[in-house]
Amino acid sequence: QVHLVESGGGLVQAGGSLRLSCAASGPTDSSYAMGWFRQAPGKEREFVAAINRSGGSTYYAGSVKGRFTISRENGKNTVYLQMNSLKPDDTAVYYCAAGSVTLSPRSRMYDYWGQGTQVTVSS
Secondary structure, three states: OOEEEEEOOEEEEOOOOEEEEEEEEOOOHHHOEEEEEEEOOOOOOEEEEEEOOOOOOEEEOOOOEOOEEEEEEHHHOEEEEEEOOOOHHHOEEEEEEEEOOOOOOOHHHEEEEOOOEEEEEEO
């Protein structure tokens, strides 16, 4: 059983930056591919970014490509999401997830989920 805890959310002005962290405990997180998803009020959960086990490959949703960067430190069992040039449309609860399928944008392919961290971008 993998336990995931997100942190780093908060309130930021449009154009600003935040870095989210996802700490994993249980079986080493390098055994899993990792992903970030988000869910805005009244909307379905959507894919943001994914990274493979080694950290050598990444995949992004079109809406965040070029602004967000996913990375991982396997020695620290932590995955990060660096978010730059934030927009009000990025406002959502952000979730990290762990799964066995690499670089999947489909939430059903992930087995473990964190509790989420709120990101609010003001205009």
